[in-house]
Amino acid sequence: MVxxxxxxxxxxxxxxxxxxxxxxxxxxxxxxFNVAFRMMGRRRDAEDAAQDAFLRAxxxxxxxxxxxxxGPWIKRITVNVCLNSLESSSTKLQTSVSxxxxxxxxxxxxxxxxxxxxxxxxxxLAKERSxxxxxxxxxxxxxxxxxxxxxxxxxxxxxxxASSIDRPLxxxxxxLFRARRLLRAYMNEERSLT
Amino acid sequence: MExxxxxxxxxxxxxxxDQPSRLDVEAxxxxxxxxxxxxxxxxxxFDQLAGVTDLTLTTDVAEVVVSKLEASRLEVSRxxxxxxxxxxxxxxxxSFQLGMALVMVVGLWPTIRARLPAISWNxxxxxxxxxxxxxxxxxxxxxGTASLASEFFLSWPSLDLASGQWIxxxxxxxLAWLWGNRLLFTYNLNGGNHGRSS
Numbered sequence: 001m002v003x004x005x006x007x008x009x010x011x012x013x014x015x016x017x018x019x020x021x022x023x024x025x026x027x028x029x030x031x032x033f034n035v036a037f038r039m040m041g042r043r044r045d046a047e048d049a050a051q052d053a054f055l056r057a058x059x060x061x062x063x064x065x066x067x068x069x070x071g072p073w074i075k076r077i078t079v080n081v082c083l084n085s086l087e088s089s090s091t092k093l094q095t096s097v098s099x100x101x102x103x104x105x106x107x108x109x110x111x112x113x114x115x116x117x118x119x120x121x122x123x124x125l126a127k128e129r130s131x132x133x134x135x136x137x138x139x140x141x142x143x144x145x146x147x148x149x150x151x152x153x154x155x156x157x158x159x160x161x162a163s164s165i166d167r168p169l170x171x172x173x174x175x176l177f178r179a180r181r182l183l184r185a186y187m188n189e190e191r192s193l194t
Numbered sequence: 195m196e197x198x199x200x201x202x203x204x205x206x207x208x209x210x211x212d213q214p215s216r217l218d219v220e221a222x223x224x225x226x227x228x229x230x231x232x233x234x235x236x237x238x239x240f241d242q243l244a245g246v247t248d249l250t251l252t253t254d255v256a257e258v259v260v261s262k263l264e265a266s267r268l269e270v271s272r273x274x275x276x277x278x279x280x281x282x283x284x285x286x287x288x289s290f291q292l293g294m295a296l297v298m299v300v301g302l303w304p305t306i307r308a309r310l311p312a313i314s315w316n317x318x319x320x321x322x323x324x325x326x327x328x329x330x331x332x333x334x335x336x337x338g339t340a341s342l343a344s345e346f347f348l349s350w351p352s353l354d355l356a357s358g359q360w361i362x363x364x365x366x367x368x369l370a371w372l373w374g375n376r377l378l379f380t381y382n383l384n385g386g387n388h389g390r391s392s
Contacts, residue, residue: 018260018263018264018267019260021259021260021263022256022257022259022260023256025255025256025259025260026254026256029251029254029255029256030248030250030251031248032255033249033251033255034248034249034251037249038246043249043252047251047253047255050255051255051258051259051262054255054259055259055262055263058259058263129242129245130245130246130247133242133243133245133246134246148243151208152240152243152244153243153246157210158208158210173201173204176204177200177201177204180204180236180239183239183243184235184236184239187239187242
């Protein structure tokens with residue numbers, strides 16, 4: 001069986017090759033960081049959560065099927081790491097809009113714009129919109145953030161979300177619908193204030 | 195006019211409805227402005243979520259992860275492999291074995307003390323046998339052990355084995371016990387497997 005480049009790295013890493021794992025981490029660290037940032041809201045916390053997720057993944061690599069893609073798996077682990085961290089912390093993270101604005105840099109290497117070179121006005125608008133949506137997500141309880149992340153950013157089906165965060169399917173559906181309702185309310189609130 | 199269930203609108207936008215259900219929803223939306231407006235609002239939210247941009251990572255997470263893994267590996271190899279690095283169940287197994295051994299010694303001690311001269315004689319005789327002639331007179335050692343066991347409150351099963359077979363059985367039991375304990379003491383915490391190479 002011919003392995004892809006990533007599968008080769010995964011195989012070596014699963015046998016304890018730290019250098020191979022380091023290369024794998026390098027390929028996925030940016031995406032994982034963004035998953036963590038959407039959950040945690042602060043850059044430092046997101047970096048810590050990303051590190052923790054990669055370390056946990058390494059310990060579980062011997063049980064991982066190397067023919068499966070690594071990306072979705074590590075992102076699921078990241079969401080769970082963030083969820084555990086948020087639920088166990090005594091003071092829930094309250095992130096202000098100013099924190100998000102400071103962290104948001106002009107980064108369009110992985111943006112979702114259809115054209116590659118937005119104008120400065122479009123860039124500013126995107127930054128403001130992103131900031132508002134990010135802030136609204138961070139106002140949600142941790143579990144609701146997780147289901148929004150897994151559905152809208154990881155594009156998982158309801159049953160996959162249920163399996164990822166170990167909740168019944170019916171609960172996931174109601175969590176998702178309530179989360180969206182809350183997000184709409186927060187976004188409307190934001191719009192009415194501006 | 196009855197409106198669509200909110201969950202149905204969510205599932206419709208998530209693309210999770212089967213074709214008949216999807217057609218029903220679309221048919222209803224054509225004639226219901228309230229549901230259409232609700233769907234449009236939901237779609238707006240979906241678009242806003244899809245428009246969230248990614249941030250640039252400014253630290254090298256890979257470097258930190260690799261250095262932490264290497265440091266933990268160095269830490270594990272520096273420490274003498276032993277029971278303190280084994281999982282709890284292995285320590286419980288060892289404690290159980292030690293406990294059983296202690297119970298047997300305590301239970302047999304009066305008998306051992308009483309039979310000590312006989313045992314000494316048996317062993318001396320066995321050693322004399324070793325010095326003087328072959329085959330070894332292990333039968334006397336075996337009978338001494340058997341009579342010692344019969345003094346114990348539990349009745350031992352009687353096995354009619356030749357001396358050589360006894361030696362083989364006891365030797366294999368000892369090897370199995372020692373090998374089993376060695377495996378317990380070298381349990382690898384990193385991967386959960388024994389003897390995982392770096």
